[in-house]
Every structure is written in C-alpha cells, then in structure tokens.
Amino acid sequence: MTDNAKRAWWSSRRAIAGTTMVVAVLTAGLTALLVNVFTRKVEQRNPYVRLVEVGEDDTDPAKWGLNWPAQYDGYKRTAERTATRFGGHGGSEAFPPEKIDRDPWLKRMFLGYAFSIDYRDRRGHAYMLEDQENTKRQSKPQTGSCLHCHASVMPLYRKLGNGDATKGFAETYKVSYTDLNKQLKELGAHPVSCVDCHDPRTMALRVTRPGFIAGIQALAASDAPVPAMPSINTWRSGKRDRPYDPNQDASRNEMRSFVCGQCHVEYYCSNKMTLTFPWGKGLRMDQEEAFWDAARFPDGSPFVDYKHAETGAPILKAQHPEFELWSQGIHARSGVACADCHMPYMREGAAKVSDHWVRSPLLNVHRACQTCHRASESEMRARVDQIQQRNDDLLERGGKAIVEMIDAIVAARQAGATDAQLATALDMQRKAQWRLDFVAAENSMGFHAPQEAARILAEALDYARQGQLAALRWNAPNPPDGGSAPPAASAGAAPAASR
Numbered sequence: 001m002t003d004n005a006k007r008a009w010w011s012s013r014r015a016i017a018g019t020t021m022v023v024a025v026l027t028a029g030l031t032a033l034l035v036n037v038f039t040r041k042v043e044q045r046n047p048y049v050r051l052v053e054v055g056e057d058d059t060d061p062a063k064w065g066l067n068w069p070a071q072y073d074g075y076k077r078t079a080e081r082t083a084t085r086f087g088g089h090g091g092s093e094a095f096p097p098e099k100i101d102r103d104p105w106l107k108r109m110f111l112g113y114a115f116s117i118d119y120r121d122r123r124g125h126a127y128m129l130e131d132q133e134n135t136k137r138q139s140k141p142q143t144g145s146c147l148h149c150h151a152s153v154m155p156l157y158r159k160l161g162n163g164d165a166t167k168g169f170a171e172t173y174k175v176s177y178t179d180l181n182k183q184l185k186e187l188g189a190h191p192v193s194c195v196d197c198h199d200p201r202t203m204a205l206r207v208t209r210p211g212f213i214a215g216i217q218a219l220a221a222s223d224a225p226v227p228a229m230p231s232i233n234t235w236r237s238g239k240r241d242r243p244y245d246p247n248q249d250a251s252r253n254e255m256r257s258f259v260c261g262q263c264h265v266e267y268y269c270s271n272k273m274t275l276t277f278p279w280g281k282g283l284r285m286d287q288e289e290a291f292w293d294a295a296r297f298p299d300g301s302p303f304v305d306y307k308h309a310e311t312g313a314p315i316l317k318a319q320h321p322e323f324e325l326w327s328q329g330i331h332a333r334s335g336v337a338c339a340d341c342h343m344p345y346m347r348e349g350a351a352k353v354s355d356h357w358v359r360s361p362l363l364n365v366h367r368a369c370q371t372c373h374r375a376s377e378s379e380m381r382a383r384v385d386q387i388q389q390r391n392d393d394l395l396e397r398g399g400k401a402i403v404e405m406i407d408a409i410v411a412a413r414q415a416g417a418t419d420a421q422l423a424t425a426l427d428m429q430r431k432a433q434w435r436l437d438f439v440a441a442e443n444s445m446g447f448h449a450p451q452e453a454a455r456i457l458a459e460a461l462d463y464a465r466q467g468q469l470a471a472l473r474w475n476a477p478n479p480p481d482g483g484s485a486p487p488a489a490s491a492g493a494a495p496a497a498s499r
C-alpha cells in the first residue's frame with residue numbers, strides 16, 4: 001500500500017471502530033434503560049428477586065427464608081429468651097414461670113376452669129405450638145379450635161373444607177385437639193409462619209384467620225365508634241352491598257395491626273360452638289361483655305365460660321385482649337400500629353426491613369419508640385415503668401378485693417344462702433372478674449391504653465366490693481323504702497364478719 005492508501009485505510013478503520021463504539025455504547029445504554037424500565041415494572045408487581053417460588057401451602061418458613069433471609073433471621077430469633085420487668089420470659093427453665101403461683105388470686109378466680117391448673121408467662125412465637133401441646137390444661141380435653149392461633153393451619157382448614165378454608169375451620173371445634181393436631185402434623189406443623197401474614201405472590205400483608213375475618217365483619221356491621229380504623233368508617237358510609245373485607249378495604253397501616261389481631265384478642269374457644277371473637281357490639285371491654293351477656297349456645301342456654309367451683313357464679317374468662325386494649329389508646333388513635341413498636345424498621349445494608357424478631361419493645365427502645373419520641377431512652381423506659389407500676393398496684397388491689405368477695409360468698413353459702421339470695425353477689429362476681437381478668441390477661445401491663453386500663457380496674461374494684469357487701473347482707477331484710485340498706489343492717493347475718 002502507498003502511504004496515502006495506508007493513511008486512508010487507517011482512517012476508515014478508525015471511523016468504523018468509532019461508529020461501532022458509539023453504537024455499542026448507545027445500545028448498551030438503551031438496553032440498560034429498557035432493562036431498568038422492565039425491572040421496575042416487574043418490581044411494581046413483584047418487588048423481590050426470588051430464588052424459590054413459594055405458595056399457599058408452604059407453611060415452612062425456612063423455604064421463604066431463601067428469598068427473604070433478613071426477615072427469616074429475625075423470625076428465628078423469636079426462640080431467644082428475653083425478659084423485661086413485666087414482659088417476655090427469661091431464665092433457663094424448660095417452661096416459663098406460672099402466673100397462678102405468682103398471683104394466687106388468679107388461681108382463686110379460675111377455680112373450676114383449666115386455667116387454675118396451669119397458666120404461664122408467654123414467650124416468643126417460636127414456642128407457640130409446643131407450649132400449647134405441653135400445657136397441663138390439656139389434661140382436660142381441649143378443642144381443635146385452639147390451633148387457629150398456635151400453628152400455620154390454613155392448608156389444614158382448606159383440606160377439611162374441600163378447598164373452602166372458612167368451611168373447614170367452622171367444623172374444627174367439634175374435633176378434639178389431639179385429633180386435629182395429628183392431622184396437622186401429617187401436613188407439616190409450624191408455628192405462625194410467613195404465609196399467615198403475607199400473600200405469597202406479592203408479599204403484601206393480608207389476614208388469613210377466619211376468626212378475625214368474621215369478627216371484624218361483625219364490628220364493621222355494628223355502629224360502635226372505631227376511630228382507630230378509618231377503613232371501617234369508609235366502608236360504613238359506602239353502599240354496604242358486601243361485607244367489610246379487611247384484605248380489600250383496609251389500609252396498609254391498618255394491616256400492620258390487623259395481622260396481629262388474628263390472635264392477640266379475646267375469644268371463645270371450646271367445644272360448644274365455633275371459635276368466636278366478641279366484636280359485634282364494639283371492641284371496648286363493656287361492649288364485649290354485652291356481646292357475651294346476649295350470646296346463647298346453639299342449645300339455647302346462656303353463654304358462659306365456666307361456673308366458679310366455690311360460688312357457682314357463671315364466669316366470663318378474658319383472654320389476652322391486646323388488640324382491643326390497644327384500640328382504646330392514644331397510639332391507635334394516632335395511627336401507631338402494633339408493628340411500629342413490635343417490628344420496627346431496621347437497616348440491612350441499603351435496604352430497610354421490618355424486624356421480624358417480634359418481642360417486647362423495651363428490648364429495643366431506640367428503634368421502637370425514639371423514631372417518634374424525642375425523649376432519651378432512659379426517660380422512655382421511666383414513662384413505661386410508671387404506667388406499668390400504677391397498673392400493677394391497681395391490679396393487686398383488685399385481686400385482693402375479689403378474694404374477699406369470694407370469701408364472703410363462700411361463707412354465705414355455708415350459712416345456707418340460696419342462689420336466689422346470692423343473685424346480686426354472683427352477678428357482681430361475674431362483672432368484677434371479667435374486668436380484672438381483662439387487664440390481667442392483657443399482656444402490656446396497662447401500657448397499650450393506660451387510662452382505659454385504670455377505668456376497667458376501678459370498675460372491677462367497685463363490683464368486687466359491691467359483691468362482697470351483697471354476700472354479707474344475703475339475709476338482711478329489704479329496707480322499707482326499697483332503697484339500699486346500710487351495711488350495719490346485716491351485722492348479725494354475716495358469717496364472714498367473724499373471720
């Protein structure tokens with residue numbers, strides 16, 4: 001080649017190379033852009049890269065853990081022992097401490113019911129199934145309904161209902177716990193799992209438990225005020241041509257509490273009727289009481305949890321109403337959800353994840369409280385401690401009053417009092433126990449709604465003392481004006497006074 005030809009050849013090579021490069025860069029850029037747009041589109045529908053597919057029957061959290069290791073790691077830590085002054089459970093025993101030994105008045109209230117045999121402190125989610133299997137309350141035959149809140153049970157419900165979980169669930173109260181537990185084990189038994197709170201396709205929060213869905217529908221259909229649940233108010237002011245559906249109607253923020261409300265609630269769970277959440281007249285303590293007072297078993301008899309072994313009073317047993325008490329507090333009213341305090345956000349590298357180590361917020365004040373409150377950690381602890389201490393003081397006073405009321409009723413019975421003569425006292429016992437138990441069984445020691453808890457305890461004390469008085473005066477003559485007689489009128493007729 002001549003020099004000129006060489007130069008021309010090189011320059012054309014350079015031109016081609018340059019063009020190729022520009023095209024390549026452009027293509028790469030365009031591809032990147034397209035890929036980016038595409039992934040964002042996919043992310044909108046499905047924001048997670050998945051190593052395995054998970055579906056409705058995958059109750060084993062380990063499988064989900066392959067896709068979401070940070071959440072799974074937190075979940076597993078619910079097996080760790082923790083303790084706070086009033087919450088959680090520490091120590092190294094095989095089982096948590098007995099509440100009924102620590103507070104003998106609890107045991108006295110529960111005489112005639114399995115809770116007087118064994119009632120312990122709660123602990124982390126990892127233990128829920130084994131603690132239920134091992135409680136000595138199982139020495140009295142228990143119902144299959146118990147599994148609703150202690151296992152990942154939806155595939156079993158679907159199987160029992162030929163695909164219809166609600167139908168399958170509705171029959172489980174007739175099956176014994178032992179039987180249903182055996183059937184669960186055949187499908188693979190796990191404590192509460194990812195699939196119970198998340199839609200496996202989108203990972204959006206959802207509720208699965210039939211007990212919760214029936215309960216919240218009844219609440220929506222009532223006219224009880226629900227300031228903490230705006231979507232119910234929206235549904236109420238709409239066409240109401242279909243029942244309220246939390247999975248369709250509730251906001252994401254409401255779901256951050258509803259998922260917990262599937263289990264942390266008051267309920268009826270025995271073998272006379274389907275597991276029932278008593279929300280048809282509202283979530284407040286006295287609205288739930290009115291619901292139970294009006295309730296009838298399928299055979300027409302009035303609703304009751306048990307008859308008190310010593311006095312014969314028809315008693316309502318309250319169970320962990322965290323969701324209900326929370327709903328009456330300032331946090332719920334301000335839109336603060338269970339997950340804000342019990343599953344606060346944390347950083348995992350660049351990502352923000354919810355802490356799936358569900359536990360006492362006092363183990364984690366920095367993330368659980370100080371995201372909203374400016375006070376120091378020690379100040380926040382002190383505020384909680386003050387609320388809990390006051391609540392505990394009132395609770396112990398209430399326990400003493402109830403024991404003295406039961407003593408007075410027992411003494412009246414020994415002196416020959418009939419059911420009719422003790423009607424008022426027995427009614428007062430039912431009211432007082434329901435109130436004291438409502439706050440004692442609730443697990444925040446008053447924190448979730450301090451003023452509401454104090455109101456309930458004040459009523460418990462009042463009813464207990466009224467019941468005691470009525471028992472002391474069981475054979476006092478009716479005062480001529482029909483008004484209430486002074487306590488002195490019963491002086492000679494009160495065997496309890498000779499104690």
Ligand code: HEC
Pocket residue numbers: 084085086087088089122257260261264322323324326327331332336337338339340341342359360361362384443444445447448
């Ligand atoms: C504003 C924060 C906050 C909100 C919201 C909240 N809690 Fe709590 N919760 C607490 C505190 C504080 C305690 C007391 C912990 C202790 O004594 O160690 C507690 C205690 C508990 C306990 C007992 C914990 C233990 O370690 O024994 C349970 C269960 C519980 N809450 C469930 C719920 C549920 C369910 C909801 C929603 C319906 C909820 N909480 C809403 C702050 C909150």
Ligand code: HEC
Pocket residue numbers: 082087088089121122123124125127128129131132148149150151192196259260261262263264338339342343358359360
């Ligand atoms: C499927 C039912 C179920 C659901 C859903 C559920 N819990 Fe629980 N939770 C339980 C049971 C049962 C226990 C007690 C386990 C035991 O003592 O063996 C428990 C225990 C706890 C404890 C005590 C932990 C400890 O270390 O002492 C806290 C706090 C708690 N739950 C909060 C929540 C919150 C917050 C939610 C919602 C994000 C929630 N739970 C959802 C059933 C449930």
Ligand code: HEC
Pocket residue numbers: 118119120121122123131132135137138142143145146147148149150211262263264265266267269270275320441443
């Ligand atoms: C509506 C949900 C729900 C149902 C139904 C339910 N539990 Fe629980 N259970 C819970 C929650 C929430 C806790 C943790 C809070 C607590 O211990 O107060 C718990 C705690 C327990 C514990 C540990 C603390 C204790 O009481 O000693 C045992 C054992 C237990 N349940 C047994 C049972 C049995 C037996 C049944 C059936 C009669 C049953 N549960 C039905 C929600 C439920």
Ligand code: HEC
Pocket residue numbers: 061064065068071072075192193194195196197198203205252255256259260339343352353354355356
């Ligand atoms: C008791 C209910 C409950 C269970 C069980 C549960 N989660 Fe969650 N999860 C939540 C809540 C509440 C959030 C917060 C969602 C929000 O703010 O929208 C959440 C959020 C998430 C998110 C979204 C990102 C984040 O961290 O906020 C992922 C992913 C997730 N969970 C995975 C899992 C996996 C995996 C499991 C099982 C190992 C699991 N979850 C079990 C209640 C639950």
Ligand code: HEC
Pocket residue numbers: 330331334336340341361362365368369370371372373380383384450451
């Ligand atoms: C998401 C925000 C948020 C979180 C998280 C939160 N709080 Fe609050 N807290 C509030 C709001 C809002 C109020 C209502 C007072 C107000 O509007 O200023 C409040 C009120 C309170 C009160 C006064 C209660 C009363 O009855 O007057 C106490 C005490 C309190 N919070 C303690 C805590 C503790 C302890 C934690 C952590 C376990 C916590 N809060 C977590 C937002 C939050």
